[in-house]
Amino acid sequence: MKSKIFRCIYIVGVLAYSIYVLLDTFVITHVYSSVSSSSSSSSSSSTSASTVSATTAVSTGTVVSTSTYYKDYNIEITIKEYTVDNTEVYVADVQVNDSSYLKTALANNSYGKNVTAYTSTTASSVSALLAINGDYYGAQESGYVLKNGVIYRSTSDGGEDLVIYKDGSWKIINEDDISCEQLLEDGAYNILSFGPALVENGSVSVTTSEEVGKAMESNPRTAIGIISENHYVFVVSDGRTDESEGLTLYELAEFMKGLGCTTAYNLDGGGSSTMYFNGEVINNPTTTGTTIAERKVSDIVYVGY
């Protein structure tokens, strides 16, 4: 009788703990720090600092803006659509006269676990001209998080990161080889920690069988690449629908190389893949394939002031 009671209590306890683990993973929000929008940009190496964003007035000159094109004195963005391997691929060709117009932003202006917002919502809140979903740092408990010159997390997960330096140069690094603090000291301004690198030194750096985590199928994808100094491409592919099959990592890497990228990096894909331009989501984001709807993500990469 006693062992039956003990068993019942244990079963209830373990089920309750299971539910708690699932809620902690997917629902419960933990905000660790917030991003200040009023203070000036900082290059300090604090690991939990909350200083970002310079709000100096920038002259944009004459602005030309359509549904597929934007041009002002500093930024030129052209949106093109391609059909690759039965998949719609959206390419934003970006040319800027200063690399500081390439930025990242955190959902709800906060760093934490399960702190998420739609790409379009975050993009709109920072007045982004063009935005894509970022590395979804909040889904992992390790991996470098350095956004706009501030370190939020410096624990290594041994992954391959894209480091964007203040001078506009890009580099692929392995987290086991260098610390986040050292990268900041070396001039890193943003780190994207998803991967893998798709193109390095102009050559495809993934194999035909390589995949993200354990995904083995064609999926919606998001990638970012650099063609030359201050010339970038943001790429998002549809997938999981009748109209768009999705791309494998290798197909995406080949496509990025075809665009002329010298370095290209894979970001969070699947249901997260979203491209926002001039106030609109221009691709067809979907998690299940049946409903076209954005997924909330932790962060975005954007072009704007």
Place this chain on the structure above:
Amino acid sequence: MLDINIIKKRTIKYLLLTIFVLIFSLIYEHFSFGVISNYMVFAFIFPLCGLVINFIMLVIKSKRVGEFQASLFDMSMLTFTLGCIIQGIIEIYGTTNSLIINFKYAGITLLILCLATTLINMGKKIKRNDLKVILFLLIYY
């Protein structure tokens, strides 16, 4: 001690549980867009262990396992199975959670307790001569 009828019932319960977990895993994997988690795929291994052990006990008509030990074993298998399924769900979503490790610790603790209490029970029934043989074998090896 568990009698044969109880062991029979336990064998059937474990068989049904194994089938249920296997079907659940297959359905979950089917809708996971090609993301494969070994934890999800092999979650049925633990109820299968329970099935095999109970089946062996049934065949050899073992009467060495008490109700308390059986409870500890069941709780251990339940903990491992739940831990595997939740780890699978988390992996398929592409995220992590360090809290999951507690399923492993709890499962192992329960299993050790089960083995220890079973051995203690068995030890009580072993005659002094048997202990001498066991001691000799231990020293020999």
